[in-house]
Amino acid sequence: MLAKNKTTPFLFGYRLYVLAFFLFLAAPLISAGAFAFNDSLFPALPWQGFTLDWFFGDTEPKLGMFHDRRLLQGLYYSFVIAIFVSILSVFVGTTNAFLFIRGEFPGKNFFYILMVIPLVIPGVILGISILVLASDTANYVEKNLDLELEFLRPGILLVVLGQFSFIATITSLVITARLKKFDATMEEAAFNLGATRARVLRTITLPFLRPAMIAAGIVAFLVSFENFNTTLFLVGSEAPLTITMYDRMAKVGSTPVLNAVSFFLMVGSGLLALLSIAVQRDKQA
Amino acid sequence: MQNKDIKRLSLILLFAPFTLWIALLILLPHIGMVLLSFREKVAPRVYEYSFANYLEFVNEPIYWNTLLRTGTMSLLVTALALLIGFPIAYYIAKIAGPRSRGGLFLLCLIPLWVSDLIRAFGWILLLRETGVISSFLLWTGLISTPIEFLYNDVAVIIGLVYTVILFMIVPLVSTLDGMDNSMIEAGYNLGGNGFTVLRRIIIPYAMPGIVAGCIVTFMLTAGSYLTPILLGGKNSSWFTEQIYNQFITRFNWEGGAAFGMLLLIFTSFVIWLGLKLSGQTLANTVAKS
Numbered sequence: 193m194l195a196k197n198k199t200t201p202f203l204f205g206y207r208l209y210v211l212a213f214f215l216f217l218a219a220p221l222i223s224a225g226a227f228a229f230n231d232s233l234f235p236a237l238p239w240q241g242f243t244l245d246w247f248f249g250d251t252e253p254k255l256g257m258f259h260d261r262r263l264l265q266g267l268y269y270s271f272v273i274a275i276f277v278s279i280l281s282v283f284v285g286t287t288n289a290f291l292f293i294r295g296e297f298p299g300k301n302f303f304y305i306l307m308v309i310p311l312v313i314p315g316v317i318l319g320i321s322i323l324v325l326a327s328d329t330a331n332y333v334e335k336n337l338d339l340e341l342e343f344l345r346p347g348i349l350l351v352v353l354g355q356f357s358f359i360a361t362i363t364s365l366v367i368t369a370r371l372k373k374f375d376a377t378m379e380e381a382a383f384n385l386g387a388t389r390a391r392v393l394r395t396i397t398l399p400f401l402r403p404a405m406i407a408a409g410i411v412a413f414l415v416s417f418e419n420f421n422t423t424l425f426l427v428g429s430e431a432p433l434t435i436t437m438y439d440r441m442a443k444v445g446s447t448p449v450l451n452a453v454s455f456f457l458m459v460g461s462g463l464l465a466l467l468s469i470a471v472q473r474d475k476q477a
Numbered sequence: 478m479q480n481k482d483i484k485r486l487s488l489i490l491l492f493a494p495f496t497l498w499i500a501l502l503i504l505l506p507h508i509g510m511v512l513l514s515f516r517e518k519v520a521p522r523v524y525e526y527s528f529a530n531y532l533e534f535v536n537e538p539i540y541w542n543t544l545l546r547t548g549t550m551s552l553l554v555t556a557l558a559l560l561i562g563f564p565i566a567y568y569i570a571k572i573a574g575p576r577s578r579g580g581l582f583l584l585c586l587i588p589l590w591v592s593d594l595i596r597a598f599g600w601i602l603l604l605r606e607t608g609v610i611s612s613f614l615l616w617t618g619l620i621s622t623p624i625e626f627l628y629n630d631v632a633v634i635i636g637l638v639y640t641v642i643l644f645m646i647v648p649l650v651s652t653l654d655g656m657d658n659s660m661i662e663a664g665y666n667l668g669g670n671g672f673t674v675l676r677r678i679i680i681p682y683a684m685p686g687i688v689a690g691c692i693v694t695f696m697l698t699a700g701s702y703l704t705p706i707l708l709g710g711k712n713s714s715w716f717t718e719q720i721y722n723q724f725i726t727r728f729n730w731e732g733g734a735a736f737g738m739l740l741l742i743f744t745s746f747v748i749w750l751g752l753k754l755s756g757q758t759l760a761n762t763v764a765k766s
Contacts (some may be wrong), residue, residue: 224591310502316721
């Protein structure tokens with residue numbers, strides 16, 4: 193190992209560097225979270241004492257997040273969008289995994305690269321390109337068929353599609369990696385024992401994939417929940433939480449209620465992330 | 478015979494979601510955007526195909542300066558993320574004990590689960606004039622008046638490095654993890670010093686991970702919107718901001734589409750160049766991590 197042959201001061205310095213790095217990682221998260229509990233109208237020092245008003249307060253100026261109608265609405269829309277995105281992405285991710293692991297067809301490498309590409313397209317561009325196509329289609333239909341296709345205008349459906357367009361790549365990669373490790377003899381054994389194709393899929397292959405599917409679903413949920421760049425261009429009147437928070441920050445300036453929301457989201461996504469790790473570790477061991 | 482038909486049918490069924498996804502949400506929208514970017518409004522509701530939107534970009538120095546600035550800053554952020562992240566990844570993969578390794582890796586991932594917005598918000602609270610760092614320095618007496626650390630390039634770079642460094646560390650850890658320790662020991666036994674081993678053995682081995690990390694980091698940085706705007710303030714001049722302005726503020730979709738294409742071409746070119754120079758391919762770098 194690189195550090196083994198070195199003198200101890202080197203290793204000590206190295207450890208200090210690693211420690212400093214983790215402090216750097218933690219600092220903004222701590223400052224975003226901690227001020228949620230400061231009994232002050234501004235998220236800044238000095239510390240004025242502990243309060244939970246920014247969560248539960250029900251009167252201005254200390255209106256807590258659980259009484260702030262617009263924030264709660266944003267939370268609800270984010271939740272709905274994230275659920276749809278994760279279901280869609282896990283479904284397509286699973287079919288893609290089977291397609292690329294089991295399927296034999298010409299140009300497989302080309303299609304595989306096509307599958308990875310959405311991940312390297314900037315989110316802003318995914319957003320505008322889908323906005324342009326949807327609006328053009330809606331305008332065309334309106335002009336020639338005199339039909340107003342409301343769902344192609346910015347709104348929840350477009351946000352879901354926009355986020356799905358690149359999150360599907362993430363879920364595909366996660367589920368493909370798991371399917372690659374599958375031992376084909378297990379399926380063969382089941383076939384030899386007389387099981388039908390559907391039954392083998394249901395009782396053997398899908399249970400094997402389940403941890404990866406759950407983990408991919410959680411990842412999709414979290415990425416959707418925190419997405420801003422793609423959503424920004426596709427959002428209609430039903431703004432998800434990140435957009436609502438950004439508006440609040442730009443118009444009202446930062447207030448501790450945003451810290452409360454940050455703290456709430458950090459705890460929520462932290463728990464979900466731990467869950468996804470637990471699910472994967474359990475079954476792989 | 479029947480078996481073959483079933484195989485073909487299932488292949489078609491598996492291809493359907495893939496095709497719908499890639500064709501309707503990736504290919505068609507991008508073709509639509511290319512077409513739109515070549516359209517020029519010559520009179521109300523009358524359009525013509527032309528290069529006008531691209532010519533406007535060339536003729537207006539503000540636009541291409543912004544793109545160049547976004548590009549150079551993104552390269553700088555990528556380089557910094559690699560320099561800062563590599564030792565951390567090496568520590569996690571090779572030096573930390575087996576027990577602390579998993580924990581450290583998880584710690585690395587935690588900021589990943591918090592949105593850009595909250596991370597930028599955290600930095601604002603730290604760096605602004607009434608922020609934590611300024612107050613702390615006042616309290617210690619090192620400075621006598623509050624200092625504004627926000628709204629400059631350094632703040633933007635700190636924020637961007639912070640946002641993307643995890644995407645650098647994760648692929649690095651997974652490639653370094655697969656490296657056999659005996660390779661490093663052999664390097665030492667053959668008389669190499671730490672630097673030679675790093676340069677001749679570790680870095681070449683980690684190259685796919687390095688390239689994967691750099692590609693993702695660069696794309697995320699060049700395409701980021703929130704961090705430069707929130708930490709850089711009014712004068713952040715980030716190219717995505719120009720796209721947003723064209724689309725939403727000026728409602729000039731043709732111009733915005735052209736700018737979007739330019740960003741895409743520019744970033745793809747940088748990545749293509751990076752892959753060529755390092756002798757890697759997209760399939761064995763990004764697709765693997």
